[in-house]
Amino acid sequence: MLSALENRVVDDMTHKQVRYIQPVTADRAAGRVAQIYRQIRRDFQLVPPLTLFSPSPKLLAGVWSIWRESQFAQGTMPRATLEAISAAISRINECPYCVDAHTGMLHAASEHDVVNAIFERNNSLINDEKTRQIVEWALATKTPEAEILKTPPFTAKEAPEIIGTAVVYHFVNRMVNIFLEPSPLPVPAGSIKLRKIAVRLFGATLAKRI
Secondary structure, three states: OHHHHHHHHHHHHHHHHEOOOOOOOHHHOOHHHHHHHHHHHHHOOOOHHHHOOOOOHHHHHHHHHHHHHHHOOOOOOOHHHHHHHHHHHHHHOOOHHHHHHHHHHHHHOOOHHHHHHHHHOOHHHOOOHHHHHHHHHHHOOOOOOOHHHHOOOOOOOOHHHHHHHHHHHHHHHHHHHHHEOOOOOOOOOOOHHHHHHHHHHHHHOHHHHO
16 A cells, blocks of 8 residues: 555656656556566656656666666665765756755665765765765766776776766766756755755655665
8 A cells, every 4th residue: 555655656746847748657658668667666666767768768768777787786786875876976967856866765774974965065974984985986977087086996896886876877867957847855956954854754754665
């Protein structure tokens, strides 16, 4: 019952948050889109940053493939670390929608210090040293001459998930900034105080289930 309610709430977000295009809704999906939607819902949730690609089934398949393989396939990196990368990339791309979504996921993983660091733009607030270094690497990915990019703080085995996540969000942030509302949460995007409260509540509820 809770799962059905969650699905209804998230499906309603597609109607209300996607601008300029008409994404395929879950109840009208057919063929390849329906197949991909089932996998997305099984592995994650059918959120607007994914459904916005549904007018092009091939594009939806491509975006979901790299998203899933970098973040949701069983790998070596903790999910919370990948969420920290997602939030950091979203911060430098000035994508409040994705910052709110992924700081909420960090709250769900009890990584409250990383959330504070993202919002306060102060990496020293991150308690775990490796997480802090990876966040600093992510924040440097728009600065090609940055020294940390020459000696990344992760191993070759960890690289596919970390780099894949960074690539995904450098692309998705740009699409979200065009096609979605400023935040998935019902708060003004310009109010940091209200956003921090909202993402904490999101992290304690829906994000935990996701």
